[in-house]
Amino acid sequence: MSTGGLPKSIDLSHHLSDVANARLPSPLKLLAKYAYTPGMIPLAGGMPNPSYFPFSAIHVDALVTNSFAPISLERRQSGTFSWLWNMFGSKEKTVPFAVKKYPDHPGDIDLATTLQYGTAEGSIQLREICQAFTERVYQPAYEDWKVLLHTGNTDGWSRIVTTFTNHGDWILAEEWTYPSALSTVQPWGIKAAPVTVDGEGLSAVDLRKILAGWDEAERGGKRPHVLYTIPVGQNPTGGTLSAQRKQEVYNICVEFDVIIVEDDPYYFLQMPHYVPKETRKTSASPFDTDEDNYLRKLVPSYLKFDWQGRVIRLDTFSKTIAPGVRLGWFTCNPTFAENLLRQGQTSTQAPCGLGQAMVAQLLITWKPDGYIRWLRGLGQQYTDRRDHFIDLLRAKFHTLTSVSEHNFWKGCTVYDAYLETGSPSEKTGAFEKVKCFSFVAPSAGMFIWLKFYFDSHPKFGKKSVETLEMHLWEELAKAEVLVAPGWMFSADQENTPDGKYEGHYRISFSTATFSDMKRGVDIIAEVMKSFLHDD
Numbered sequence: 001m002s003t004g005g006l007p008k009s010i011d012l013s014h015h016l017s018d019v020a021n022a023r024l025p026s027p028l029k030l031l032a033k034y035a036y037t038p039g040m041i042p043l044a045g046g047m048p049n050p051s052y053f054p055f056s057a058i059h060v061d062a063l064v065t066n067s068f069a070p071i072s073l074e075r076r077q078s079g080t081f082s083w084l085w086n087m088f089g090s091k092e093k094t095v096p097f098a099v100k101k102y103p104d105h106p107g108d109i110d111l112a113t114t115l116q117y118g119t120a121e122g123s124i125q126l127r128e129i130c131q132a133f134t135e136r137v138y139q140p141a142y143e144d145w146k147v148l149l150h151t152g153n154t155d156g157w158s159r160i161v162t163t164f165t166n167h168g169d170w171i172l173a174e175e176w177t178y179p180s181a182l183s184t185v186q187p188w189g190i191k192a193a194p195v196t197v198d199g200e201g202l203s204a205v206d207l208r209k210i211l212a213g214w215d216e217a218e219r220g221g222k223r224p225h226v227l228y229t230i231p232v233g234q235n236p237t238g239g240t241l242s243a244q245r246k247q248e249v250y251n252i253c254v255e256f257d258v259i260i261v262e263d264d265p266y267y268f269l270q271m272p273h274y275v276p277k278e279t280r281k282t283s284a285s286p287f288d289t290d291e292d293n294y295l296r297k298l299v300p301s302y303l304k305f306d307w308q309g310r311v312i313r314l315d316t317f318s319k320t321i322a323p324g325v326r327l328g329w330f331t332c333n334p335t336f337a338e339n340l341l342r343q344g345q346t347s348t349q350a351p352c353g354l355g356q357a358m359v360a361q362l363l364i365t366w367k368p369d370g371y372i373r374w375l376r377g378l379g380q381q382y383t384d385r386r387d388h389f390i391d392l393l394r395a396k397f398h399t400l401t402s403v404s405e406h407n408f409w410k411g412c413t414v415y416d417a418y419l420e421t422g423s424p425s426e427k428t429g430a431f432e433k434v435k436c437f438s439f440v441a442p443s444a445g446m447f448i449w450l451k452f453y454f455d456s457h458p459k460f461g462k463k464s465v466e467t468l469e470m471h472l473w474e475e476l477a478k479a480e481v482l483v484a485p486g487w488m489f490s491a492d493q494e495n496t497p498d499g500k501y502e503g504h505y506r507i508s509f510s511t512a513t514f515s516d517m518k519r520g521v522d523i524i525a526e527v528m529k530s531f532l533h534d535d
Contacts (some may be wrong), residue, residue: 003108006143008308010332016196016339017223020163032119050112056101058111058354060124061094061128062362065370070287072383074280097365099357109361114353120344122149122329124350127358130315130329138301138331142309146173146461148335149189150344151326151351153263153314157228158184159343160261160312163336164226170219172210172227174202174469174490176408176449178235178506181228181263193224194491199412199440201239203227204248205255211256226259230301233266233445236489236506237408240443243300252306253401261300266445268320268375270298271383274441277391284509288382293370305323309333312340317359319446320375325355382510389509390441392521393417398433404440412440421529446510449486452503456532469503472531481523482505 021108031044069076101109121127131147134140150156152390165171167189174195182192195287196206207227229249233239241249253260272286286297302311309332316328330340350356363371393399397417404414418433437452454468463471466487473485486504487493512520 004448006141008144009335011335012259012308012310013335015164016335017162017164017166019166020339020343020426022152023339023340023342023346029343031434045117045177047117050101050116053101053115055111055115058099058357059096060098060362061096062365063365064093064466065373066377067093068381070289070376070380071285072280072380073325073388074277076284084343088273092495095365097361099361099369101455109357109364111353111357113405114357114360116353118291118350118353118356120341120348120350123353123356125361125364126356127329129302130362133208133371134303134313134315134329135332136294136368137159137298137343138303138313140303140331141305141307142333142336145303145331146331146334147331147338147339149327149329149351149356150314150340151469152318152323152328153181153265153316154180154184155326155348156314156316156328157181157261157328158265159340159347160226161185161190163339163343164259168221169225169226170221172207172224173491174229174234175491176234176237176486177228177491178263179231179488182384182491190243191221192228192491193219195227197234197237197239198410199239199408200245201231201234201237201241202245202249204245204252207249208252208353211258212251222264223256225257226261227253228263230263230266232264233269233442233447235266235445236447236486237442237449238442238445238447238483239408241334243304246300246302247305250302250311253310254458258310260302260306260311262311262315264301265316267298267301267445269379269382270444271379271386271442273443274387274390276394277387280387285383285462287376287383291369291376291378295480303331308419309336312336320378321359323490325352325359327351327355327359335439337432346359360439385509386442386448388514388523389507389517390415390439393439396525397436409438409440414438419525419532434532444509446468446508450505450507452505454503454517459534465503472503472527473505473533475525475527479519479526479527481520 021505034040035042035045042306099109099111115122127147127149134147137208150159161184165188168191169190171190172195173192174197176197178334187191194211195210196203216222220248231246233240250260287294287417303313303358312330313331317325330337366374399415400415402410402414402416404412405412416438419436420433432455435453437450439448439450442448446495454465457468469485473483476483484506486506489506
C-alpha cells in the first residue's frame with residue numbers, strides 16, 4: 001500500500017514483553033497460508049464440513065443510512081423541519097440484504113467461509129473495509145501500517161497488555177479512566193501512574209513532568225513505556241483533546257520512547273458546545289453538512305501525527321453499530337500487528353463469524369459514504385440526549401456558571417447546581433441555597449461527570465468522603481436511580497484525586513428515555529434534599 005511518499009515505521013520491537021518475545025507463530029498459520037489457494041485439496045485441517053452448518057442464509061433488514069436527522073431536536077420540532085421529518089424520517093425505513101451459505105459471485109461474503117475457522121486477522125472483506133475507512137478518516141502519517149480485527153476494545157487492550165508489558169511494570173493513564181482498563185492490568189501486578197487531566201483531557205505538561213522526573217528507586221519500577229488514553233469523550237470526564245494537544249503529547253512520547261494506546265470508542269460521538277435551550281433553535285448543527293466536511297470537522301486521531309508507528313489505535317463498532325457484534329480493529333505498525341496476531345491465535349482466535357458477516361455486508365450495502373452519513377446522524381442523536389439531560393438538570397436545580405481555572409475543568413464553562421434548604425434564613429427570610437454539585441457539558445461520549453460537595457452534609461468530618469459518596473450512591477440506588485460512583489474511575493485507588501470534600505458520579509444519558517431522564521433528575525433532587533438533612 002502506497003500512501004504518497006510517507007515514511008515507514010521505525011523499529012520499536014524493544015517494547016515487546018517477555019511473553020511476546022517467547023511467543024512463536026502458531027504452526028497452523030503455515031497451513032492457513034495455503035488453505036485458500038484455488039484448487040488446493042484440503043486434507044490437513046480439522047475444519048467441519050460447511051454443508052453441515054445449519055444456516056442456509058441470514059436475511060437482514062437494516063436501517064437506511066439517513067434514518068437519523070443531522071439537525072438538532074429543536075429544529076426538527078419547528079416549522080418546515082417538523083413537516084419534512086414527519087414525511088421522511090418518522091418511521092423506520094429499511095434496506096434488506098442477505099448473506100448466503102455459498103456465494104453467488106466471487107468475492108461475495110458467504111457463511112461457508114465466515115462461519116468456518118478463520119484466521120485471527122479476521123475476514124478479508126471486513127479488514128479491507130476497515131483499512132479503507134482508516135485511510136480516509138484517520139490518515140496515518142506513515143506508510144506500512146496494518147489493520148487486524150479484534151472482539152472489541154476491551155479485548156484489544158487485554159492483548160496489548162500481555163504483548164507490551166511485564167509483571168510489575170508501570171503504565172501511564174489519565175487520573176480518571178475506564179475501570180476495566182485498570183482491572184485488566186491489576187492481576188499482572190502492573191500499576192498505573194496517573195496523569196493530570198484538564199478541560200481537554202490528558203495534560204501534556206504533567207505527562208512530561210512524570211516522565212522526566214521518574215525515579216526508579218522511589219517508584220519501584222522502570223519508567224513507563226505505554227500510555228493508555230481515551231482522547232475523545234474521555235471516560236469519565238467527557239473532555240476531548242485538540243489537535244495541538246495531541247501533537248504535544250505525541251512529541252513527548254517520541255522524546256521518551258513511549259507507545260500510545262489510543263482507545264477511541266467515542267470518536268464519532270464528538271459534539272458541539274452545549275447551547276442553552278433558550279437560544280438553541282438558532283444555532284447551526286455541525287452534522288448538517290456533507291460527508292467530507294463532517295470528517296474535516298472531527299478532531300484528528302493520533303494516527304495523523306504518527307510518523308514513527310508508535311500509536312496502537314483501538315476502534316470498535318460497539319458504539320456505532322452494536323456492542324453484541326463484538327467487533328473492532330487495531331491499527332498499528334507491522335511488528336506490533338504480527339505480535340498482536342500471535343496473541344490472538346492462541347486466545348480469542350478470529351471474532352465471531354456471524355458478527356463479521358453481518359457487519360461486513362451491512363457496510364457493503366450502505367457503501368462508504370452511507371456509513372459516514374449514519375455516523376453523522378448518530379452524532380446528532382447523542383448531542384440531543386446530552387442537551388436534554390443538561391436542560392433537565394438546569395431546570396430542576398438553580399445553576400450558576402463560571403469558568404474554571406483549576407483541576408480537570410480548567411478553561412471550561414462550569415455549571416454549579418444549588419438546592420434550597422428546608423428552612424428560610426433568619427436574616428433574610430429567603431430559603432438558603434446549598435451548592436450540591438458541579439458539571440461541565442461533555443464534548444463527546446455518553447456521560448456527564450458530576451462533582452459533588454459533601455462539606456454541607458451534617459456528618460462531614462465524622463465520615464470520610466468515600467463513605468459519604470457510597471452512602472449517597474446507595475440512597476440513589478434504593479430510589480431506583482443507578483449511577484456509577486467516582487472512586488472506581490480513579491487510576492490511583494490509594495489517593496483519589498480532587499480534594500478532601502468532593503466526591504464524583506458518572507451519569508449516562510445514552511440509554512434512558514427522555515421521560516425516564518426527567519424522572520431520574522427529579523429523584524436525584526429529592527434524594528439530595530433528604531441526604532443533606534441526614535443526621
